């Protein structure tokens with residue numbers, strides 16, 4: 001079990017809630033960019049199969065006696081389908097002494113599989129919300145997209161299936177809260193629109209006096225997005241909008257001196273702009289050591305736990321109408337949580 005990481009933004013207590021790690025083809029981070037350039041920009045090395053370990057990290061927020069969870073991870077079923085050891089967010093909560101019933105708010109940055117898979121579980125022939133007491137916050141456009149036939153028809157079936165599985169039970173239980181403008185959901189905790197990765201992707205700003213943090217969701221997928229903010233992953237719904245949103249959020253964080261946190265970043269820190277280039281100055285988090293020399297081993301197209309046709313190839317989401325090519329990739333594989 002990873003160590004518990006906590007930090008504070010004034011009276012707002014924050015805790016990283018690890019969901020695990022999954023393996024990705026680094027080429028997916030920057031469509032059209034040569035693999036050696038991508039690997040050279042990575043903070044973390046690729047493994048002997050040429051795969052990049054991508055962390056999944058939810059965020060727990062405690063303020064004013066209330067508890068909010070931001071993003072729900074892959075879920076146990078998703079982990080069985082797409083590759084453990086991701087899907088361990090509930091284990092991380094339990095290890096911290098937090099039960100599902102203690103969560104007052106669930107904030108979902110966007111409705112991709114790795115962020116909503118932990119929201120519901122099977123029960124009595126149907127499905128029930130895991131966080132049964134919690135109000136579940138989505139951006140209106142995100143909810144509308146992922147609950148409409150028009151939206152689901154645009155996405156790979158694996159993503160559509162996840163939305164069909166996990167979203168309706170929340171609605172049936174009367175737990176859904178939709179926002180369509182900047183909204184303060186707890187003291188100092190505001191939801192902001194950040195579209196591009198998905199139609200209604202949102203981020204969470206934490207503010208107390210001069211102190212601030214910004215949870216970026218998937219507006220940044222890897223630290224290489226600071227040095228190369230224009231790189232477009234294969235997962236973006238609207239690539240140009242995603243880049244504009246990412247750049248605006250990094251600029252906002254610099255202007256407002258906000259600590260940056262994101263679901264797929266191993267480290268947190270402050271963005272800096274030097275010589276026309278962004279970088280992330282780390283102040284916390286766990287950056288896994290590089291495990292092998294980049295490019296030092298030949299790529300294996302499949303492992304014992306996955307096949308090239310694994311639906312995990314789209315676990316972060318890729319939209320076929322964006323014009324980005326889907327590269328062949330091995331998908332998820334099992335690695336140990338550091």
Ligand SMILES: [Zn+2]
Nearest residue numbers: 114218263316
């Ligand atoms: Zn994600």
